[in-house]
Amino acid sequence: xxxxxxxxxxxxIDFDSTFTKVEGLDELAAISLAGQKNRDEVVGKIKELTxxxxxxxxxxxxxxxxxxxxxxxxxxxxxxLVDFLRGKVxxxxxxxxxxxxxxxxxxxIVSSGFREFIEPIVTEMGVREDHVFANTFxxxxxGTIIGYDDTNxxxxxxxxxxxxxxxxxxxxxxxIGDGYTDYELRxxxxxxxxxxxxxxxxxxxxxxKADHIVTSLDEFLYLxxxxxxxxxxxxxLKVLLLENVHARAVEMFSREGFQVExxxxxxxxxxxxxxxxxxxILGIRSKTMVTKRVLENAPRLMVIGAFCxxxxxxxxxxxxxxxxxxxxxxxxxxxxxxxxxxxxMILLMRGIYEKSVKLHNGVWDKSANxxxxxxxxxxxxxxxGNIGIQLSVVAEALGMEVLFYDLVEKLPLSNARQCHTLEExxxxxxxxxxxxxxxxxxxxxxxxxxxxxxKDGVVFLNLSRGHVVDVKALANAIKSGKIRGAAVDVxxxxxxxxxxxxxxxxxxxxxxxxxxxxxxxxxxxxxxxGEFVPNKLLSYVNTGSxxxxxxxxxxxxxxxxxxxxxxxxxxxxxxxxxxxxxxxAKYGVNIVGQYLKTSEKIGYVITDVAKNYSKEIVxxxxxxEETIKFRxxx
Ligand SMILES: NC(=O)c1ccc[n+]([C@@H]2O[C@H](COP(=O)([O-])OP(=O)(O)OC[C@H]3O[C@@H](n4cnc5c(N)ncnc54)[C@H](O)[C@@H]3O)[C@@H](O)[C@H]2O)c1
Ligand SMILES: O=C(O)CC[C@@H](O)C(=O)O
Numbered sequence: 001x002x003x004x005x006x007x008x009x010x011x012x013i014d015f016d017s018t019f020t021k022v023e024g025l026d027e028l029a030a031i032s033l034a035g036q037k038n039r040d041e042v043v044g045k046i047k048e049l050t051x052x053x054x055x056x057x058x059x060x061x062x063x064x065x066x067x068x069x070x071x072x073x074x075x076x077x078x079x080x081l082v083d084f085l086r087g088k089v090x091x092x093x094x095x096x097x098x099x100x101x102x103x104x105x106x107x108x109i110v111s112s113g114f115r116e117f118i119e120p121i122v123t124e125m126g127v128r129e130d131h132v133f134a135n136t137f138x139x140x141x142x143g144t145i146i147g148y149d150d151t152n153x154x155x156x157x158x159x160x161x162x163x164x165x166x167x168x169x170x171x172x173x174x175x176i177g178d179g180y181t182d183y184e185l186r187x188x189x190x191x192x193x194x195x196x197x198x199x200x201x202x203x204x205x206x207x208x209k210a211d212h213i214v215t216s217l218d219e220f221l222y223l224x225x226x227x228x229x230x231x232x233x234x235x236x237l238k239v240l241l242l243e244n245v246h247a248r249a250v251e252m253f254s255r256e257g258f259q260v261e262x263x264x265x266x267x268x269x270x271x272x273x274x275x276x277x278x279x280x281i282l283g284i285r286s287k288t289m290v291t292k293r294v295l296e297n298a299p300r301l302m303v304i305g306a307f308c309x310x311x312x313x314x315x316x317x318x319x320x321x322x323x324x325x326x327x328x329x330x331x332x333x334x335x336x337x338x339x340x341x342x343x344x345m346i347l348l349m350r351g352i353y354e355k356s357v358k359l360h361n362g363v364w365d366k367s368a369n370x371x372x373x374x375x376x377x378x379x380x381x382x383x384x385g386n387i388g389i390q391l392s393v394v395a396e397a398l399g400m401e402v403l404f405y406d407l408v409e410k411l412p413l414s415n416a417r418q419c420h421t422l423e424e425x426x427x428x429x430x431x432x433x434x435x436x437x438x439x440x441x442x443x444x445x446x447x448x449x450x451x452x453x454x455k456d457g458v459v460f461l462n463l464s465r466g467h468v469v470d471v472k473a474l475a476n477a478i479k480s481g482k483i484r485g486a487a488v489d490v491x492x493x494x495x496x497x498x499x500x501x502x503x504x505x506x507x508x509x510x511x512x513x514x515x516x517x518x519x520x521x522x523x524x525x526x527x528x529x530g531e532f533v534p535n536k537l538l539s540y541v542n543t544g545s546x547x548x549x550x551x552x553x554x555x556x557x558x559x560x561x562x563x564x565x566x567x568x569x570x571x572x573x574x575x576x577x578x579x580x581x582x583x584x585a586k587y588g589v590n591i592v593g594q595y596l597k598t599s600e601k602i603g604y605v606i607t608d609v610a611k612n613y614s615k616e617i618v619x620x621x622x623x624x625e626e627t628i629k630f631r632x633x634x
Pocket of ligand 2: 286287307309310521
């Protein structure tokens with residue numbers, strides 16, 4: 001068994017900012033003063049008193065008295081508060097309801113808050129009613145709070161200590177809380193350990209005194225080897241998100257309990273190496289280069305999310321060899337790129353961009369010269385993947401004839417026609433648009449020779465990847481008039497952040513639309529990516545499933561039922577599966593389900609086992625010579 005029961009241990013848990021995310025009295029003040037002018041001022045004063053009391057700067061009794069005097073609440077407000085608190089139970093407590101029911105005889109809620117709002121919340125979560133110790137309000141006949149029961153020990157200085165003395169629990173006492181009064185239980189010698197709980201608030205003076213700092217209940221349960229919903233506490237795992245990925249991603253990882261850091265820009269190799277040492281999940285967009293060196297310095301890295309389509313910025317082969325799965329968002333911004341390409345193509349065919357620049361400079365250039373409709377023209381797409389295909393549908397709707405060239409045989413949609421050579425496409429197209437992927441071999445795919453094969457006066461678009469085009473040759477083709485107009489969104493060297501200057505030979509050329517790699521940068525696309533990619537990453541982290549992965553054996557796994565899941569990533573050489581199963585056989589492990597998928601380089605075997613297995617198997621599985629990574633889920 002991987003969990004033990006601490007039969008002789010009692011868990012004394014604080015309520016405000018520990019069991020729930022908020023301070024009950026502060027919230028009661030806010031509710032009772034809703035709509036009143038002085039609300040913010042009074043609530044602010046109450047909060048300040050709460051903080052000073054919790055941090056030990058003010059005697060508890062003083063703080064309580066002053067707060068109750070400021071309050072003007074009644075029974076109805078308390079009921080509203082209870083409803084509000086139901087949605088404010090700390091996430092890690094909600095996740096571990098099972099722990100509360102399993103240990104209900106050993107769990108005590110000891111709070112200087114008020115029973116009227118604490119008891120309904122904690123008993124709904126499984127705590128025994130007679131194990132709730134808190135203050136109580138005094139109400140007048142109209143139901144208004146007029147004070148509190150000052151004979152209750154918890155209303156006094158050192159109240160929690162006195163209460164625990166009275167309880168005289170017959171075993172070890174572990175205290176979990178965020179306030180100084182919780183630490184005082186440890187200081188008094190009545191508690192064996194004090195765990196400073198920082199999921200909701202971190203109080204320096206309290207942290208300094210703690211035996212352990214736990215950022216979630218999961219971490220407390222993990223430290224004490226108690227049964228829990230997360231095999232390894234997510235609050236100990238770091239998620240690093242770069243390049244200002246959408247806020248939705250931050251929200252999704254935070255809600256699951258991870259430590260999340262979001263940076264606006266990309267990092268260079270050395271900066272990333274420094275940062276990635278303790279990172280388990282990395283999220284990037286197109287500018288962060290995840291090189292071999294970066295991966296070699298990322299011992300805890302499990303998974304990378306490319307919050308975009310392209311994955312050429314990641315050394316996929318090394319990631320695979322090191323057991324790091326990579327996911328992307330293959331469709332979330334496709335439409336945004338297509339719309340931009342269509343818009344640019346029309347602007348360039350009409351010379352609108354150039355005319356607009358002239359007019360900004362006071363030049364009125366009304367003429368139809370070099371201004372054409374796109375209807376009836378040929379658009380040539382190099383790369384007929386997701387973007388190419390969608391663009392072909394829209395272009396046909398505009399009355400264009402679609403030609404495409406792709407490395408592989410593709411089903412042409414509608415009237416689109418596949419060209420057998422690149423030259424065949426270049427020599428016929430009025431608009432040439434690039435939609436190839438960013439593989440290395442596509443470097444300089446379009447250079448001097450290819451420009452010379454294009455029709456005179458062609459419109460040229462690159463919204464794929466910068467290295468695919470020889471920029472010098474493009475600049476020459478524009479200057480010579482071969483190209484009548486170009487739109488370029490991607491460049492071989494792109495600034496890492498908005499603060500860096502953009503350098504390029506294309507700057508200042510006429511009828512050239514330059515955009516800062518924003519083909520996929522619409523609110524719609526970013527919001528969609530911001531949800532799509534975290535879902536993939538969380539599914540991998542939580543279930544081991546690799547559906548939609550870019551560089552890994554792909555498996556879709558059933559949900560885990562009454563079993564533990566062992567995930568073993570190994571070098572794909574003959575005999576590893578028999579070694580894995582040999583260990584299960586040796587310890588008589590009851591296998592509930594097993595799934596294996598391999599790629600050329602690695603094998604990924606997932607085994608669901610009945611929970612009563614011997615702990616030794618974990619070490620033995622890790623020690624198999626070919627093991628790359630091992631983890632467990634339950
Ligand atoms: N500008 C932006 O903001 C932006 C946004 C999204 C995607 N992109 C880029 O657009 C490109 C296309 O995206 P997608 O989703 O359509 O990719 P995709 O993988 O679905 O399609 C790429 C297609 O190009 C073909 N191809 C590759 N190399 C080729 C070559 N040398 N000659 C001919 N065909 C070749 C492939 O066979 C494939 O059909 C990618 O480079 C992607 O990174 C840019
Ligand atoms: O958002 C980005 O940084 C990249 C967008 C695009 O190039 C992609 O690959 O999806």
